[in-house]
Amino acid sequence: MDYVTRKQSLSLEVNEDARDAFQELKDCEKLVIQIKKYRKKRSLDANAYYWVLITKLARRLELSNPEMHNMCLERYGQLEIMENKAVFVTIPDTEEAENKVRNAMDYHLQSTSQVRQGVDGLLYRTYRLLRGSHTYNSEEMARLISGLIIMCKDAQIPDSEIATPEEKRLLKERYGVDV
Template sequence: MKFTGKLKEPIIDFATRRLTILFEPQEDFTQAYEELKDCEKLSLEIKRYRRKRSLDANAYYWVLLGKFAKAISLSNPEAHNLMLCRYGQPEIFEGKAVYMTIPDTEEAERKVRNATDYHLQPTSQIREGNDGITYRTYKLLRGSHTYDSAEMARLIDGLITSCKEVGMPDAAIATPDEKRLLKERYGVDIG
């Protein structure tokens, strides 16, 4: 069960020094309460609310990405990784971006460009390992399926810019209805 809402002022029992947290859900909590009220122990996760991206935005992105990939003679995974490298979001653990090194070879670079299970952004950092092999450092990027609506809007906006840079006409980028929808829902202006 997932609910959105607001935290209210906590209640502190001064005798036991224990804290009671009050949560005001926006949705109807009646059924959930009835199911859970007799449970001795519950698990609860509280995090900042972020509006999820729309499936419309996701569908639009993948259709346009296919057109872009065809226009520049890349596979869809190559084009998607290119967009993530330009406009994507880093994977963050404990407040820090995640980096990894892999051999700096054409084969490794080809695998990274075509990867679908992971997304890596090459950096300029190259070093020689103790084994005599040259390694390149890559930044780990989040998959676009994890993006909220603002992050997805940035990715779509970047894809649209890239489409225009390669000379794709506006009509191939979006229909008038798609333009209106993208502007209204995501603040993306195609022009």
């Protein structure tokens, strides 16, 4: 701490070679550095397992994989947060717009009950913007998979189709997910 300027100095140890990043940023007058709790990244195994279950459940419910994925994200997904606030969007409150949202893969939205009339006289529904599951850490992915497993069981997909004994052991060991 510099007691005259009241500024603090911070020393960092990095796990990767940061020389290229330093070269790119060295002439910047100011930088923004975010410090947050370390969370283990989710594994590709968890992602692959998630999509196997999405496919099984979508077939059982006669839905498309994107529609099933969005339903799962609506129930168990993570909100997009900017400046510590959830992000909202408004979309025409039509069946066509709702179908597009339901099958979207480039964005994920969670419907709210809020509908307002626009200056153009049309009705607009407010949606919460959800993060794509590809951004999830292992804890968030575990919550998503746990929710998907509940949905599979509710759809009466047999436990033997949800996970093999080895998959159950790995899910419990790596992510704390009970099948």
